[in-house]
Amino acid sequence: MKQRPSLVQAPQVPQQSAAPVPDALRNFDTLPEAANVRLPVVAALFACSSATVWRRVKSGTLPAPRKLSEGVTAWRVAELRKALSGEAWQ
Numbered sequence: 001m002k003q004r005p006s007l008v009q010a011p012q013v014p015q016q017s018a019a020p021v022p023d024a025l026r027n028f029d030t031l032p033e034a035a036n037v038r039l040p041v042v043a044a045l046f047a048c049s050s051a052t053v054w055r056r057v058k059s060g061t062l063p064a065p066r067k068l069s070e071g072v073t074a075w076r077v078a079e080l081r082k083a084l085s086g087e088a089w090q
Contacts, residue, residue: 028077036066036074045080 024037025044031037043053046062056062063079082088 031077033076033078033081035077036068037077037080038072038074039065042075042080045084 022038022041022044024031024035024041028037028041028045039050039053042062042065043050046053046056048056053062057064061083063075063083065073065075068074
């Protein structure tokens with residue numbers, strides 16, 4: 001008697017969920033002018049990639065970030081709000 005081969009299930013592909021929205025982005029309108037935000041928030045605000053944020057900083061169309069410590073770079077909320085509204089931030 002021949003045995004029937006067992007059915008092999010295809011590996012399941014994990015479903016990609018949307019990346020969580022950072023609190024700083026969700027509450028951007030209520031942040032104080034002196035607050036700082038990191039690169040993922042800036043990229044989401046301007047709907048572009050991280051690389052594009054750095055290209056825009058280099059070309060002068062986005063404000064330059066500040067180095068808060070050796071591994072922390074952040075942008076001031078006041079400057080980002082001006083850039084979003086089309087004003088000069090300098």
